[in-house]
Amino acid sequence: MTLDETIDLLSQIALIDDRVVKVDTAEQRAQVTVWAAVLRDVPLQFAGEAVGRHYAESAWPIMPKDIAGRWRDQVRDRLGRSTGTFEPADHPNVDPDDRYGNAYVAALRAQRGAIAGGTTEPVGLRELMPAVGSRLGGGRAVDLVPANSDFRTTKTAMYPPRTQPAGPPERSVHCPACGASPGKPCRTTNRGRQMNGIHPSRRDAYEAAQATDSKGDHS
Ligand SMILES: [Zn+2]
Secondary structure, eight states, X not given: OOHHHHHHXXXXXXXXXXXXXXXXXXXHHHHHHHHHHHTTTSOHHHHHHHXXXXXXXOSSOOOHHHHHHHHHHHHHHHHHHOOOOOOGGGSXXXXXXXXXXXXXXXXXXXXXXXXXXXXXXXXXXXXXXXXOOTTTOTTOOOOOOOOOHHHHHHHHHHSOOOOOOOOOGGGGSOOTTTOOOTTSOOBOTTTOOBOSSOOHHHHHHXXXXXXXXXXXXXX
């Protein structure tokens, strides 16, 4: 932030909190100098947002250290998320074999600076991982292993499948009379008791379904 931008920021702060900006001209000049020095690395836009966040959380008048602290936290967070991959080939004036050359160091420093300053998004490990199938999404690399027979035996022993009497085959369709779902027994419509048999209209529905199926098979 330049000196002019610091004056901008202070005049904005004066609008929302009259305790911050000095009234005396000499004091005001000293204040601008100090704020500009503390906030030298902080972009004006970030400082403005930091002021807003400060007053959302605190009743105290804002100090330049409050803004600088938020900026440091952001820089640390962004550099922490960056994996630090640097591709010399992306920089035309960099000799990839001259790792200690001025151009290489300058380009590397510029990249870190851009990530810290927020003009370049940090690339995290997650984005660098190859995506396995779009359904898994998010670049997550997952190897799905098919269940082997040992697994199935163990699973069956631990969680035996529920055994059910097969019942009449008409149970495979929805019952239009009592509303029973496919596979569930019919229930009497007045008392809701489970029936051993089925409603006649379910048999009709079943036979209609069979007819439709077989017609479909032959066409
Ligand atoms: Zn029924």
